[in-house]
């Protein structure tokens with residue numbers, strides 16, 4: 305701890321207000337209301353910032369009182385005009401149902417760290433927000449987390465609970481599947497996939513109109529394969545073979561145009577089989593990466609932020625969506641034709 309003692313006059317320059325307050329298990333919002341009362345400033349608590357404050361402040365300059373409260377909860381503030389925005393520090397936090405085995409939680413944290421490191425090392429990208437990972441054990445808890453914490457709009461909740469084992473939404477990743485997986489690569493893949501979605505929102509803005517759902521999903525799987533390859537849990541080639549043998553179970557595949565948004569994606573799950581859209585999306589993005597490299601994926605996100613879907617696609621991958629649709633159909637036929645049991 306550093307012990308710089310500021311001269312009293314200098315402190316008075318920074319803030320003329322001195323506050324005396326006592327907090328005993330005081331909820332964050334209430335503590336901030338007490339501090340901000342009559343301060344001439346306002347505050348807004350951003351998603352994920354919570355806490356219970358215990359502090360005794362005696363004639364402490366106002367700014368310093370704010371710092372003490374925030375530091376005790378590992379929070380930060382950003383000031384705009386007379387409003388202080390209170391938020392969690394950027395990074396990933398994991399909350400797990402106590403019934404989930406410690407080694408599963410450890411695996412999830414390891415996957416989260418590996419993903420953050422991967423984006424730093426490979427793309428020079430930092431996570432700019434706090435992301436909460438919530439691990440649940442059953443559909444009821446899944447529903448509850450989506451309702452209470454994620455605050456997903458009710459129209460999506462039934463479908464999500466029924467059709468997905470995990471989702472990335474707002475500042476959260478909720479996973480019900482992760483405790484069910486037996487192998488570490490499967491477990492980590494799920495979490496990495498969802499965290500990639502968080503980076504996608506970070507880079508392209510979550511409501512970017514240029515992001516096609518199949519590219520979003522295929523990219524999450526393609527990057528998850530890269531991260532697992534890097535940490536040595538599973539090679540990219542093994543991952544590709546896994547997707548291929550999954551794809552061989554299906555007789556027909558959806559058109560890309562049917563996978564442009566989440567509604568279409570869910571409808572395709574009904575029609576073609578629950579993992580069929582995923583397999584299609586992975587193989588398509590894998591082909592794009594084989595042609596243009598992984599950097600094209602980040603370029604796509606950046607383009608999708610400002611452009612419509614067709615232009616963003618053409619920009620990043622150097623091929624029109626129509627041409628690629630034709631190329632991919634031929635590529636997929638070739639892959640599946642080669643893929644009899646004898647050739648594996």
Ligand SMILES: [Zn+2]
Nearest residue numbers: 497501521524
């Ligand atoms: Zn996904």
